[in-house]
Amino acid sequence: MAAVLSVRDLSVSFPTPRGPVRAVDALSFDVPRGRTLGIVGESGSGKSVTSLAVMGLHSGAEVTGSVTLDGRELVGLPERELNRLRGRRMAMIFQDPLSSLHPYYTVGEQIAEHHRVHYGSGRRAARERAVEALAEVGIPEPRRRAGEYPHQFSGGMRQRVMIAMALVCEPDLLIADEPTTALDVTVQAQILELLARIQEQRGLAVVMITHDLGVVARVAHDVLVMYGGRAAEQAPVDALFAAPAHPYTRGLLDSLPRLDDPDDLPLRAIPGSPPSLLSPAPGCAFAPRCPRAAAAPEEERARCEAERPVLHGPDGHPTACHFPAYEGVTP
Numbered sequence: 001m002a003a004v005l006s007v008r009d010l011s012v013s014f015p016t017p018r019g020p021v022r023a024v025d026a027l028s029f030d031v032p033r034g035r036t037l038g039i040v041g042e043s044g045s046g047k048s049v050t051s052l053a054v055m056g057l058h059s060g061a062e063v064t065g066s067v068t069l070d071g072r073e074l075v076g077l078p079e080r081e082l083n084r085l086r087g088r089r090m091a092m093i094f095q096d097p098l099s100s101l102h103p104y105y106t107v108g109e110q111i112a113e114h115h116r117v118h119y120g121s122g123r124r125a126a127r128e129r130a131v132e133a134l135a136e137v138g139i140p141e142p143r144r145r146a147g148e149y150p151h152q153f154s155g156g157m158r159q160r161v162m163i164a165m166a167l168v169c170e171p172d173l174l175i176a177d178e179p180t181t182a183l184d185v186t187v188q189a190q191i192l193e194l195l196a197r198i199q200e201q202r203g204l205a206v207v208m209i210t211h212d213l214g215v216v217a218r219v220a221h222d223v224l225v226m227y228g229g230r231a232a233e234q235a236p237v238d239a240l241f242a243a244p245a246h247p248y249t250r251g252l253l254d255s256l257p258r259l260d261d262p263d264d265l266p267l268r269a270i271p272g273s274p275p276s277l278l279s280p281a282p283g284c285a286f287a288p289r290c291p292r293a294a295a296a297p298e299e300e301r302a303r304c305e306a307e308r309p310v311l312h313g314p315d316g317h318p319t320a321c322h323f324p325a326y327e328g329v330t331p
């Protein structure tokens with residue numbers, strides 16, 4: 001299946017007074033039509049930097065590698081051409097819809113304007129498309145609500161408006177960066193359901209960015225686990241949940257709350273903190289926090305600390321770990 005989005009060896013560095021911060025390092029992944037890739041990792045692991053690099057939204061950063069959309073290279077494309085592709089061929093929704101909506105214009109005007117800019121449609125036709133788009137994302141009385149302002153919508157309804165805005169130009173690729181993090185659990189479930197339905201109906205390629213494996217389990221077909229700006233593990237969602245090969249993925253799964261947990265159980269987290277991106281240690285970035293390395297014999301632990309693991313393993317399920325646990329077998 002030809003990928004809508006294809007990313008190869010993507011690296012993003014930010015110059016800072018203390019030296020370059022390498023936020024994303026040699027990342028590769030594909031998203032075919034009709035599939036959702038979940039990108040998951042802790043805060044600071046490079047998820048948003050990756051999505052902004054795909055959209056061509058980094059200024060002042062050094063971006064290397066290749067990003068193709070339907071076979072067309074985006075890295076190095078002039079801003080004017082990128083602008084044309086953004087919105088029309090690829091769209092993005094963020095955690096906080098208020099920051100992307102203008103307070104002084106009605107939501108209908110904003111969605112219609114978006115359509116007009118990209119399609120050159122007339123005022124009336126664009127307005128009709130906006131009402132249709134609001135109906136499609138489940139906003140009741142869409143014609144009346146199109147005439148209201150962003151502050152008159154609840155958080156969940158605002159996120160629906162953002163989805164309508166992203167989809168009104170019928171893009172091939174949708175990137176959603178933590179779209180439900182700010183919402184309460186019930187509304188979160190409704191928005192995820194909506195995204196999954198639209199993705200399936202339209203055959204969209206979707207990148208769903210989240211720190212929450214529960215979200216991944218609901219919507220993703222494939223998963224990329226990021227740690228310290230790099231891929232730790234990539235796999236189809238079922239394989240990842242059934243047999244996580246990387247100790248970090250294992251830790252993320254173990255930190256998911258379980259149904260039989262008592263209500264007062266504190267949230268489990270992976271002990272330790274994320275690695276420095278400014279002066280990364282030579283070995284595996286996860287080594288200081290890794291329970292597998294801690295329990296390993298001395299010479300194995302020395303390898304973890306000295307040699308950076310590269311992605312390897314079975315087709316479709318590579319892991320960047322010297323001692324991965326394939327088929328649930330811990331070495």
Ligand SMILES: Nc1ncnc2c1ncn2[C@@H]1O[C@H](COP(=O)(O)OP(=O)(O)OP(=O)(O)O)[C@@H](O)[C@H]1O
Pocket residue numbers: 014016021023041042043044045046047048049050211277
């Ligand atoms: N403009 C910038 N200049 C310097 N460093 C940056 C810049 N933007 C991001 N970074 C750094 O890149 C790293 C990755 O950031 P990113 O926003 O991608 O994390 P994230 O995985 O999206 O985290 P979160 O879950 O908190 O949203 C962080 O350490 C961040 O401080």
Ligand code: SF4
Pocket residue numbers: 246247248284285286287288290291292293304309320321322323324
């Ligand atoms: S390479 Fe070593 S430290 Fe890194 S994740 Fe694997 S076992 Fe842990």
Ligand SMILES: [Mg+2]
Pocket residue numbers: 047048049177
């Ligand atoms: Mg982020």
